[in-house]
């Protein structure tokens with residue numbers, strides 16, 4: 001397929017020019033952050049780094065790292081680098097009220113983010129003649145609004161479907177003849193199965209491409225989705241902290257995702273020592289955002305394990321590529337596209353008066369994530385009345401739904417019945433084999 005670009009000059013810029021551009025932007029951005037965000041200023045002061053020490057990307061290593069814990073510490077506005085009156089939107093990760101990460105956007109931040117998503121859509125073959133069905137969630141989650149904005153920038157007719165409501169998704173897809181589908185890969189697979197059940201075959205489905213991300217997915221899953229929907233399926237990566245989807249996207253070569261390097265510098269570090277690793281080595285992915293005004297990020301540790309490669313790409317883009325994330329350095333799970341930390345379950349249990357003896361069991365059945373939480377009941381809570389047990393399970397499930405935004409099936413089990421390995425409880429059993 002001949003490649004088109006959304007912003008050709010940048011996407012195909014010679015690498016030395018790209019690095020020069022990054023250097024110029026970095027110097028300005030560090031100054032902006034140091035002057036406007038007390039939290040960063042303190043971190044830099046503690047490390048003895050001043051904005052004048054950063055003369056280009058070769059000095060990046062001098063800056064302190066930022067982690068999710070820092071962003072939570074600064075909740076809700078401690079990382080804001082512009083007056084609130086300059087901001088036009090927020091998005092947020094799931095989590096408890098006090099532990100959410102809230103990202104703020106100026107109009108310019110939104111504009112550049114939508115450009116990134118537009119690049120992804122054009123790389124997947126999107127043009128103004130396409131009909132783009134956005135099945136990512138709209139709301140605090142970044143997926144829906146991000147791809148919606150990108151799609152409109154490309155000039156596609158945009159269908160803001162949001163996630164779920166499969167019947168309606170199918171009806172609009174068929175009646176309006178959607179050509180591009182944007183949603184999580186697990187939902188794409190689920191939609192595919194539902195279409196098949198309704199008697200649609202790959203050649204009767206109008207789609208030509210899909211842009212799928214927000215959770216890990218395998219090559220095998222890609223082939224399945226491509227066969228059922230009759231499309232080419234492209235990967236897209238991003239995180240709330242970096243604005244949302246579109247930090248990196250796949251092109252026709254599909255050997256990794258091009259990182260939008262005019263807006264983000266990517267580094268791979270050893271997660272234990274923080275040492276920067278050479279290109280091609282596996283480690284933790286770290287991003288520095290070069291243009292973000294409201295919610296800047298310098299050397300943000302994503303916790304995603306990844307590899308970078310600057311091998312020449314047949315699509316003509318010079319932007320460095322990241323592999324599919326190969327796991328996490330923390331215990332975050334992504335269930336039905338939602339980020340879940342075991343510690344959130346623990347918080348709910350303690351709040352509801354239970355011991356933190358639990359096990360999360362995640363599986364994928366008919367392309368849908370199942371999410372079970374087994375909780376050991378303590379002897380003082382024990383009852384042989386089934387109705388009471390069911391009521392307790394329901395209360396716990398509701399409390400977890402409020403905390404996480406997705407519904408688990410809670411099962412109260414006998415004390416000490418959860419498997420322990422060398423004395424340690426096994427908190428997570430993930431049977432999905434996604435990586």
Ligand code: DLL
Pocket residue numbers: 093136142143212213214215216217235236237238239240241244245246302304324325334339
């Ligand atoms: O998932 C943003 C997004 C929306 C990306 C739509 C792509 C499409 P968060 O909810 O903050 O943001 O989750 C970010 O999800 O650190 C990765 O662990 C994981 N992730 C995102 N994209 C991919 C992908 C959005 N393509 C976290 N493959 C990240 C694997 C992904 N994991």
